[in-house]
Amino acid sequence: xxxxxxxxxxxxxxxxxxxxxxxxxxxxxxxxxxxxxxxxxxxxxxxxxxxxxxxxxxxxxxxxxxxxxxxxxxxxxxxxxxxxxxxxxxxxxxxxxxxxxxxxxxxxxxxxxxxxxxxxxxxxxxxxxxxxxxxxxxxxxxxxxxxxxxxxxxxxxxxxxxxxxxxxxxxxxxxxxxxxxxxxxxxxxxxxxxxxxxxxxxxxxxxxxxxxxxxxxxxxxxxxxxxxxxxxxxxxxxxxxxxxxxxxxxxxxxxxxxxxxxxxxxxxxxxxxxxxxxxxxxxxxxxxxxxxxxxxxxxxxxxxxxxxxxxxxxxxxxxxxxxxxxxxxxxxxxxxxxxxxxxxxxxxxxxxxxxxxxxxxxxxxxxxxxxxxxxxxxxxxxx
Amino acid sequence: xxxxxxxxxxxxxxxxxxxxxxxxxxxxxxxxxxxxxxxxxxxxxxxxxxxxxxxxxxxxxxxxxxxxxxxxxxxxxxxxxxxxxxxxxxxxxxxxxxxxxxxxxxxxxxxxxxxxxxxxxxxxxxxxxxxxxxxxxxxxxxxxxxxxxxxxxxxxxxxxxxxxxxxxxxxxxxxxxxxxxxxxxxxxxxxxxxxxxxxxxxxxxxxxxxxxxxxxxxxxxxxxxxxxxxxxxxxxxxxxxxxxxxxxxxxxxxxxxxxxxxxxxxxxxxxxxxxxxxxxxxxxxxxxxxxxxxxxxxxxxxxxxxxxxxxxxxxxxxxxxxxxxxxxxxxxxxxxxxxxxxxxxxxxxxxxxxxxxxxxxxxxxxxxxxxxxxxxxxxxxxx
DNA sequence: GTGTCGGCCGTCTGCCGACAA
DNA sequence: TTGTCGGCAGACGGCCGACAC
Numbered sequence: 001x002x003x004x005x006x007x008x009x010x011x012x013x014x015x016x017x018x019x020x021x022x023x024x025x026x027x028x029x030x031x032x033x034x035x036x037x038x039x040x041x042x043x044x045x046x047x048x049x050x051x052x053x054x055x056x057x058x059x060x061x062x063x064x065x066x067x068x069x070x071x072x073x074x075x076x077x078x079x080x081x082x083x084x085x086x087x088x089x090x091x092x093x094x095x096x097x098x099x100x101x102x103x104x105x106x107x108x109x110x111x112x113x114x115x116x117x118x119x120x121x122x123x124x125x126x127x128x129x130x131x132x133x134x135x136x137x138x139x140x141x142x143x144x145x146x147x148x149x150x151x152x153x154x155x156x157x158x159x160x161x162x163x164x165x166x167x168x169x170x171x172x173x174x175x176x177x178x179x180x181x182x183x184x185x186x187x188x189x190x191x192x193x194x195x196x197x198x199x200x201x202x203x204x205x206x207x208x209x210x211x212x213x214x215x216x217x218x219x220x221x222x223x224x225x226x227x228x229x230x231x232x233x234x235x236x237x238x239x240x241x242x243x244x245x246x247x248x249x250x251x252x253x254x255x256x257x258x259x260x261x262x263x264x265x266x267x268x269x270x271x272x273x274x275x276x277x278x279x280x281x282x283x284x285x286x287x288x289x290x291x292x293x294x295x296x297x298x299x300x301x302x303x304x305x306x307x308x309x310x311x312x313x314x315x316x317x318x319x320x321x322x323x324x325x326x327x328x329x330x331x332x333x334x335x336x337x338x339x340x341x342x343x344x345x346x347x348x349x350x351x352x353x354x355x356x357x358x359x360x361x362x363x364x365x366x367x368x369x370x371x372x373x374x375x376x377x378x379x380x381x382x383x
Numbered sequence: 384x385x386x387x388x389x390x391x392x393x394x395x396x397x398x399x400x401x402x403x404x405x406x407x408x409x410x411x412x413x414x415x416x417x418x419x420x421x422x423x424x425x426x427x428x429x430x431x432x433x434x435x436x437x438x439x440x441x442x443x444x445x446x447x448x449x450x451x452x453x454x455x456x457x458x459x460x461x462x463x464x465x466x467x468x469x470x471x472x473x474x475x476x477x478x479x480x481x482x483x484x485x486x487x488x489x490x491x492x493x494x495x496x497x498x499x500x501x502x503x504x505x506x507x508x509x510x511x512x513x514x515x516x517x518x519x520x521x522x523x524x525x526x527x528x529x530x531x532x533x534x535x536x537x538x539x540x541x542x543x544x545x546x547x548x549x550x551x552x553x554x555x556x557x558x559x560x561x562x563x564x565x566x567x568x569x570x571x572x573x574x575x576x577x578x579x580x581x582x583x584x585x586x587x588x589x590x591x592x593x594x595x596x597x598x599x600x601x602x603x604x605x606x607x608x609x610x611x612x613x614x615x616x617x618x619x620x621x622x623x624x625x626x627x628x629x630x631x632x633x634x635x636x637x638x639x640x641x642x643x644x645x646x647x648x649x650x651x652x653x654x655x656x657x658x659x660x661x662x663x664x665x666x667x668x669x670x671x672x673x674x675x676x677x678x679x680x681x682x683x684x685x686x687x688x689x690x691x692x693x694x695x696x697x698x699x700x701x702x703x704x705x706x707x708x709x710x711x712x713x714x715x716x717x718x719x720x721x722x723x724x725x726x727x728x729x730x731x732x733x734x735x736x737x738x739x740x741x742x743x744x745x746x747x748x749x750x751x752x753x754x755x756x757x758x759x760x761x762x763x764x765x766x
Numbered sequence: 767g768t769g770t771c772g773g774c775c776g777t778c779t780g781c782c783g784a785c786a787a
Numbered sequence: 788t789t790g791t792c793g794g795c796a797g798a799c800g801g802c803c804g805a806c807a808c
Contacts, residue, residue: 061601071617092600099600140790144779149789168789172781217475217482218444218633219610220626224602226617227610234454234609243603250601523769527800532768551768555802 025098028129030089032193033098033203038248040100043087046115046259049080049104049244051232052310052320053255055225060250064221070314071226076233078318080106081115081259085241096182096204099247102256106236115259132193133158134205139186142179147172148190158192178202253321257342265342266319273304302327310338408481411512413472415576416481416586421631423483426470429498429642432463432487432627434615435693435703436638438608443633447604454609459616461701464490464498464642468624479565479587482630485639489619498642515576516541517588522569525562530555541575561585636704640725648725649702656687693721 031038041047059065082104091098107115133154135141141148150159150169159169182204184190191203219227228244235242246256306324309316321338414421424430442448465487474481490498516537518524524531533542533552542552565587567573574586602610611627618625629639689707692699704721 058602069623071613071621090600097600101603138790140792143791145792146780146782146790152788167783170781176780217473217480217628217630219441219602219607220484220614220628222626223610223614224607225610226613227606227608228602230454230609230613231603231606238454240452243605245600245603247600521769523771526770528771529769529801529803535767550804553802559801 025089032132041258047084048257048262049082050255050320057251062221066225067222073229073233078315082106097249102244103241105241108239134191136189142186148175269341408472415515417631424641430467431640431645432465433638433703440634441607445604449608450605456612456616461698480632485627486624488624491622517574519572520569525569531558652724
């Protein structure tokens, strides 16, 4: 039996176009598309917001560095402790890439004095749904000549069992419409996932990044960088709320960190120059079971070569990427020479003796980047 | 003879993809696509920049109003006299819509005192090229079933004369590729124009606006509005340069006005409440010969009902849309109830007696909006 | 003069089976 | 198991002529 429609039925993918606004996604769908490595702080918790990191995301999104003439904001701290009022999950209406919108409110002086950490504020691990699969598209999958070949493991996990003469899992009718509508190409990945209402949805993680760049014909990149800083400074000065977007695909690093995670790293992690990087990203521990992600990650090792401000003029005393690292391997060029404290975590291994599990550090996605389509499959036909 | 390719030749439209950056357009091409109503201030001249108007463009582009919590910028004047250092003309890489990038530098106090107007600063009329034509696409033009029917007047004006048995001007081979590549639909308009290098280019003015909305997943609209103000305020405080984008399709009104035009209106135009609007847009005088644009314009009449600040709290003493107008006709709902002084110009007609030419005011484009493709036709085949 | 459609032919899409990695 | 391709039938693209408004 094949996963294909009979000639008498029209079926496949139902477009659910949104009008001018992006859809607010179910958490499971969002996390399935974002991948197991992306965690969001919990709504209502306290977080630390880094304008520098936010600026880096804008740079990555617009592909334009901020000008050096951007004014200093003396009143703006390099890290703002905020109450996280809202976290909503969205998918870009154009690119289908997942992103999150957060409403932050800087704490006032009294609230900052009364800080006491709650265990829940360490950040919850993103609950990855189980009834889904992800496949990187092959040339045949996106060719007009054929359909979509469903890996057998995935098909047995997600689709009803085949009956009759089970030969192969193939999606035929309807697939090419989806491919052309979403402009998918070989190398892009698709995610099949059932939501709680028994609807099958499709997510996308695009391979090629450049498409993401925002058309810069609205606001100059300088104004955007200034606006980000001014909005944060204004909110901090008046203890009012402000809104940021977090795009896990565009941003090299998260810039809204759970308070407890930050505090733990800032006050309990001891690093010094010359120290071997025998630490592991805590979030990576979740990763081992995710076979499909293994290839996206590598174990890196290095030595701390310095601890200093990334931008001593505009952002003195910032913890953002304050740890300089000399990487061991030859591919160091493509890795950040600086990391933040909370990206590493001490492990009790033998110092000076590198362990194969010593440092596992996120590096830029080599090929597959996440995305989400506003399309759902209402039904699949079996014959 | 038809404008179609012989079967032995491959021709049509050559894509000229740009990498990550929009192309800087030839002035004639840009103005042909923007239309005769769009004028740009001259490079090197002095202009008046209106943050309010800029904010309106951002609102129109993002479809998001600025939040009321946006801070006041007490040091920022509602109108900034600036030196216009650069004007570059571009076409959006995604939508092909024309826009302009301007580099402005606020004058310092001394320069503002020494103001003397140059005649050249009144703003030059946009020089419309003549060897071009514009046609709104019909259903047949965009259908996959047929080609593009060239109006005869246009064909004789732009294309070489037909020989043999001239039956009809039809573009066939290559046309549908262009239509699908640019996602054109009936109602969109295309512009055929020869540049000075004897290359045929195609411009686009899209009919449907909504596509233009920027994906808002990079920066919150509040931050954008704040950024615009902060950038202008910073530039004004330090007499440094800043950059703005002017999108004639998105913006309801120009927000960078030639200094002389502004000064003339501000100091020589006398308006009072109850006055009949017997004034005409000066730029509209160019329009009469442009038959194709006639349908886009209407003659409106009304009465000045008030002269006051549009936003007395944040922008006191601003000339931006300070004239309130009560329109005569029933379609008043779709028209701005406020105009700026330099949008009208006194005419010596009989006061109180409406004249058919009394008020010609720009109103929002009803259907066709301009755009430009990064594609040029290198050659057309004739048989 | 120009928008639209019927007709006709060539190309491409898309479903299936087969085969190899 | 699954990526790719040959084969084939049907759909669609696309060029021309005709006709109506």
